[in-house]
Amino acid sequence: MLLRRWRADIMRRPLWLVTGHYAMLVVLAFLCVAPILVIFATSLRQQVDIFGAPLDFIFTPTLENYRGVLQEDKFDRYLVNSLFVGIVSTVITLVLGCMAAYGLARFRFKGRSTIAYTTLLLRTVPLAVLAIPVFLIWSEWQLVNSLWGLVLLYVAVNLPFTIWLLYGFVLQVPVELEEAAAIDGCGPLRVFTKVLLPLMAPGLAAAAIFTFRIAWNEFILALVLTDRQTRTLPVAASLFITDLGVDWGRVMAMGSLIAIPPLIFTFVAARQIITGLTAGAVKG
Numbered sequence: 699m700l701l702r703r704w705r706a707d708i709m710r711r712p713l714w715l716v717t718g719h720y721a722m723l724v725v726l727a728f729l730c731v732a733p734i735l736v737i738f739a740t741s742l743r744q745q746v747d748i749f750g751a752p753l754d755f756i757f758t759p760t761l762e763n764y765r766g767v768l769q770e771d772k773f774d775r776y777l778v779n780s781l782f783v784g785i786v787s788t789v790i791t792l793v794l795g796c797m798a799a800y801g802l803a804r805f806r807f808k809g810r811s812t813i814a815y816t817t818l819l820l821r822t823v824p825l826a827v828l829a830i831p832v833f834l835i836w837s838e839w840q841l842v843n844s845l846w847g848l849v850l851l852y853v854a855v856n857l858p859f860t861i862w863l864l865y866g867f868v869l870q871v872p873v874e875l876e877e878a879a880a881i882d883g884c885g886p887l888r889v890f891t892k893v894l895l896p897l898m899a900p901g902l903a904a905a906a907i908f909t910f911r912i913a914w915n916e917f918i919l920a921l922v923l924t925d926r927q928t929r930t931l932p933v934a935a936s937l938f939i940t941d942l943g944v945d946w947g948r949v950m951a952m953g954s955l956i957a958i959p960p961l962i963f964t965f966v967a968a969r970q971i972i973t974g975l976t977a978g979a980v981k982g
Contacts, residue, residue, distance in 0.1 A: 743757055788909045
């Protein structure tokens with residue numbers, strides 16, 4: 699419905715305004731895609747070509763950089779570490795975020811709205827500021843150089859935003875649906891899993907993408923809290939920066955490989971996100 703209204707509004711506008719509107723969208727899309735194209739093009743070039751003509755897109759492509767990255771010692775271990783940290787932290791964050799958002803939205807107590815919206819303020823703290831305090835605390839708890847230490851940290855970092863996001867989706871679900879399910883004999887857990895969660899699918903998809911992206915791409919805290927056995931892929935990419943120089947071809951190849959899972963995750967869940975933005979979380 700909203701999409702139809704938007705299209706009708708566009709058709710009523712003057713032709714020059716519509717043309718300028720789409721021209722700006724094309725420019726914006728190009729600015730967003732251009733860095734990705736540069737990274738991918740650089741990953742297909744030899745080191746000599748990179749320094750010779752860095753902006754020249756006419757060259758003989760080579761997979762040597764990707765071969766060097768994939769054959770690097772312990773690459774498979776770094777990949778498994780990143781997948782473990784990203785998937786486990788995302789699942790735990792969504793489970794805790796759903797329960798916290800449901801409690802804030804459905805249970806009446808003093809200050810619940812303030813708590814719901816101030817949780818987002820915790821997400822504004824730069825991750826680099828947390829590096830030293832977290833390292834000292836994690837050292838006391840013996841969580842340094844542990845994948846579970848990273849998982850716990852990323853859950854704590856992503857949980858405030860997840861609660862804030864899912865809180866709005868829970869509020870959009872009519873309480874009458876839960877009451878009707880309870881009258882039909884559903885218990886609280888079944889009402890939550892069978893009625894509420896399906897209607898929150900767009901919010902869950904958006905929160906999952908955000909959480910996974912942070913856990914997958916984060917570099918500073920992973921660099922401080924990991925060792926040779928627990929490194930993630932972003933930390934492994936920094937190994938190509940040595941005293942002899944920067945191997946830009948392999949750095950870009952590693953960056954291209956790191957970008958693939960979040961992009962796949964986003965495209966798979968894109969339909970759910972668009973549905974949530976255009977039709978809302980409740981379908982009647």
